[in-house]
Amino acid sequence: MTHMNRKGFLELVSSLAGTTVLASQMPWFGIFNNPSGAGNGPSDRVRVGFIGVGSRGHTLMLNVQDFQDRMNVDIVAVCDNWPEHKERAERLTNGKAESFLDYREMLEKVPMDAVIIATPLHEHAQMTIDALNLGIHVFVEKAMARTLDDTRAMYDAYIESGKVMLVGHQRLFSPVYLKSMDMIHNGHLGSITMMRGWWTRNREWVFYDVPGGRGSELDRRRNWRLYWDYSAGQITELGSHHFQIANWVLGAEPLSVTGSGSLNFFKDGREVHDNFSLVFKYPGGIHFSYDVLQSNMHNGMGFQVLGNTGTMELEANRMFEEDPPKPPAIRTMLHNIESSIFDTVPIGGATWVPDEAVTYGGEYISGDYELNETQLYLEGFVEFVRKGQAPRKLTDEGYNASTWSLVAEQASRTGGMQTLPEKYKIKNYSI
Amino acid sequence: MKDIVVKASVIKRELILLGVLFFVAFLMNGLAIVVHQGQWSELLSQLHVVVLLTLFLYLLVLLMRLIFWGIRSAWNAAMNNRNNSAA
Numbered sequence: 001m002t003h004m005n006r007k008g009f010l011e012l013v014s015s016l017a018g019t020t021v022l023a024s025q026m027p028w029f030g031i032f033n034n035p036s037g038a039g040n041g042p043s044d045r046v047r048v049g050f051i052g053v054g055s056r057g058h059t060l061m062l063n064v065q066d067f068q069d070r071m072n073v074d075i076v077a078v079c080d081n082w083p084e085h086k087e088r089a090e091r092l093t094n095g096k097a098e099s100f101l102d103y104r105e106m107l108e109k110v111p112m113d114a115v116i117i118a119t120p121l122h123e124h125a126q127m128t129i130d131a132l133n134l135g136i137h138v139f140v141e142k143a144m145a146r147t148l149d150d151t152r153a154m155y156d157a158y159i160e161s162g163k164v165m166l167v168g169h170q171r172l173f174s175p176v177y178l179k180s181m182d183m184i185h186n187g188h189l190g191s192i193t194m195m196r197g198w199w200t201r202n203r204e205w206v207f208y209d210v211p212g213g214r215g216s217e218l219d220r221r222r223n224w225r226l227y228w229d230y231s232a233g234q235i236t237e238l239g240s241h242h243f244q245i246a247n248w249v250l251g252a253e254p255l256s257v258t259g260s261g262s263l264n265f266f267k268d269g270r271e272v273h274d275n276f277s278l279v280f281k282y283p284g285g286i287h288f289s290y291d292v293l294q295s296n297m298h299n300g301m302g303f304q305v306l307g308n309t310g311t312m313e314l315e316a317n318r319m320f321e322e323d324p325p326k327p328p329a330i331r332t333m334l335h336n337i338e339s340s341i342f343d344t345v346p347i348g349g350a351t352w353v354p355d356e357a358v359t360y361g362g363e364y365i366s367g368d369y370e371l372n373e374t375q376l377y378l379e380g381f382v383e384f385v386r387k388g389q390a391p392r393k394l395t396d397e398g399y400n401a402s403t404w405s406l407v408a409e410q411a412s413r414t415g416g417m418q419t420l421p422e423k424y425k426i427k428n429y430s431i
Numbered sequence: 432m433k434d435i436v437v438k439a440s441v442i443k444r445e446l447i448l449l450g451v452l453f454f455v456a457f458l459m460n461g462l463a464i465v466v467h468q469g470q471w472s473e474l475l476s477q478l479h480v481v482v483l484l485t486l487f488l489y490l491l492v493l494l495m496r497l498i499f500w501g502i503r504s505a506w507n508a509a510m511n512n513r514n515n516s517a518a
Contacts (some may be wrong), residue, residue, distance in 0.1 A: 310493070328477045329469030330460045 004369035006126040009175050009376075012366075016178075021185045025251065028380060030176060036097050036386040046382050047112040049077040051137075052087035053104045053128055054139055055207060057118030061089060063375045064116070071382050076262040079103045105129055105264040107134055114164070116378075117141060120224040121231050125150035128165065137385045138163040139378070142244075143236040144402035145299040146229075150423050151402050155395075155426065164390045166381050169244040169396025173380055174373035177245070177315045180305075181285045183319075184249055189307025190322075195249060195288040196304040197242040199234060202297040204266065214269030221377040226270035232409035233272025234292045239408065242303050244316065244401030246280065246288045247307055253400045254280040254288070254407075260429045261412035276412040280404070290408075312365060320362040399426060449489055456484040 004012070013032045016022040022029060038044035050061055057080070070376045078089035079100040090099040100106040107115070107130060114137040117127050125145040131138050138158075144167055145151040158165035171177045181308050184192070195237035208222040216327055247253050261276025271414040272353060274294040279287055311320045326332070384390035458511075460481050464473055 036433075049505050137450075231467070326467070327465035327475050328480070329467035330473065330477050330484075333459065333463035334466045 002415070004175055004367040004371070006371060008367065009024065011372055012175065016182060019182075021182050025181050025185055025248070026178060028170070028172065028384075028394045029382050030391075031383045032386075035383055038072060038386050044072055044386070045116060046071070046073045046385050047076045048073055048204075048382075049079070049097075049106060049110060049115045050075065050089065050115045051079045051106070051110045051115055051133065052081045052119030052123075053078050053085050053143075054118070057285070058085070058088070058092075058114070060116055060118055060141075060374070060378065061092060063372065063378050065092070066375060067382075068380055069388045071379060073382055077106045079106045080095045084132045087296065090395055095106065096282065104130065107131055107136065112136060112257075114139065116379070116381075116387045118168075122146040122224075122229065123256075125154050128154045132157045132163050132165065133162040135161065135163065137163075137381075139166045139168065139381045141168040142402065143167075143232075143240040144398060146231070146236075146406075148403060148406050148421070150407070152424050155399050158395060162389075164381070164388070165395050166385045167395065167402060168374075168377070168389060169241055169398055169401055170374045170377045171241060171245055171314075172248070172397060173377040174393065175369050175371055175376075176366045177248075180312055180314050180359070181248065184305060184307075184312065185251075188310060188319075189305060189312060190309035192249065192286060192305060192307050194286065194306045195246050196306070197239075197246070197290045197302065198292070198299050199238050199242070199301040200291075200293045200297050200299045200302060201301075202295055204268075205234075205294060223270075226272055228271045232273060232405065233274075234294065235276070235406045235409045235412065236402075238301075239278075239290060239292060240401050240405040243404050243408065244292060245303055246282075247395060247400050249406070250282050250286060253284050253420070253425075254404055256417050257404065257408050259411035260415045261409060273380050273412060278408050280408075303326060311362075312364075313362075317365050318362040319365045320358060320360070322336065324358065324360045330362050350393055396426060447493065449485065452488040452492065453481070455486040456481045456488060459484065 004330045009316060013022075015031050017030070021237075048064060053061055061075065061078070063074060067073065075093050075097045077098045077100065078086065078093065079102070080086040080089065080227050081101050083101070084123075086099050090097060098106070098110055100109075117124060117125075117131075117138060117140040119127065119141075121143060122145070124140050125147075128138050128140050131141055140154075143151075144154055154165070183189070205225065206223055207225070208219075210216065210218045210222050212218050214223075214226070220230070222228050222339065225233060231237060257278055257280045258275055258422045259278035261273035263270070263272075263274050265316070270399055273292075276292050278290040280290070281287055287385075301315055303314045305314065309322050314317070381390075403420055407418045407420050459472060460477055463469065464471060470476075
């Protein structure tokens with residue numbers, strides 16, 4: 001297996017330059033072929049602010065700091081309404097960034113080109129709209145918003161402002177997914193007939209221990225992912241990533257989603273489901289089944305694309321041919337001799353073969369890579385900010401994954417089939 | 432302690448046997464390639480399997496020879512006892 005470093009990644013992007021796949025499926029990667037070429041002067045500097053520097057926001061900040069010298073980026077302001085988060089972020093910049101408890105004050109007082117928003121889900125919409133209306137480019141964590149109306153309002157503000165608005169589905173910038181999408185859209189798996197995804201873990205998913213415990217007002221604010229008012233739980237916080245991939249693979253959005261969810265293990269006062277199963281129906285009769293379980297981690301997380309000539313396991317970076325390479329003939333012969341001596345009575349007739357799972361290990365889709373897709377996404381964001389625009393498809397991917405997360409939430413809570421109302425559909429979404 | 436002397440003729444016989452078994456294993460590889468439509472390059476790339484198969488066959492033949500020698504020794508011993516009793 002080859003090792004993919006930054007040079008290898010740029011070579012891969014360069015090799016795909018000019019291909020229809022790159023142009024139609026993932027035009028944003030073109031930014032690495034055609035960077036803005038900005039210099040190191042103050043006039044070329046991209047000034048970035050952060051709203052929300054808790055767990056995820058802190059990680060994003062570390063990523064930006066990692067490339068800020070190379071890409072001439074300045075973190076000019078940080079904001080969080082939890083004083084300890086605000087102070088930690090301020091320390092991280094050695095006091096160079098101004099810090100605020102109120103994002104409005106930050107946006108009004110500090111001149112900046114872009115803002116990165118990583119606050120609780122229900123706060124994304126107003127912050128994004130306020131920033132866009134002030135002419136500030138936005139990178140907002142996924143999912144976009146807590147309600148369909150808020151999500152649509154963000155999208156409308158983005159269109160109206162003409163600014164960049166990107167949603168944090170970082171697999172959009174993963175070298176493995178880049179390679180996978182190129183192969184899938186070039187027919188490597190034949191006809192795509194089904195997709196399967198799952199996300200399983202065995203932990204409480206509690207970020208902060210607070211006095212008062214589960215259900216208290218403080219817990220609702222800090223562990224907001226556990227309460228319907230602020231989050232749809234793992235649907236919006238995790239599943240959204242995989243819903244985006246499913247749309248990306250098929251170049252389409254679902255027609256409907258059916259599902260069911262419940263709280264069957266963590267009965268500690270939280271509200272969001274700790275398990276659910278969904279089935280998305282896509283054009284052409286293609287189904288995408290998705291399972292989430294929070295009380296068993298055996299299967300980890302995964303995403304499979306199944307075609308009539310092969311299977312890809314995208315999260316595992318592996319691909320399996322339907323007709324795998326044959327083992328050496330001598331081994332087949334020895335295996336047959338061994339079977340004829342030691343095997344017991346067959347369980348079926350000569351024409352019946354048990355449908356056992358394929359056990360061969362498959363091939364790597366892409367070389368092992370040292371690149372961090374979150375950082376690549378943020379680098380891309382900075383380049384788009386410099387250019388003043390980003391491919392709309394990139395934002396549309398985030399929008400569609402976000403809206404369908406909320407539709408999936410309705411399906412899992414009602415146990416019925418749900419569709420996206422027409423007024424929330426955006427035009428020109430195509431492969 | 433008693434020295435064990437292996438005669439040159441025994442070494443030569445065992446080496447010839449090993450060579451014959453290697454040839455048999457090599458032929459099996461060729462046959463397998465024809466039967467299972469493998470690549471002819473496997474004649475070389477699977478030599479390690481052929482070597483292992485040769486050793487397996489040698490051990491098999493050794494086992495058979497030990498059994499044969501055991502039976503023959505038992506038979507000879509029985510015959511000697513009968514002759515001694517008759518005398």
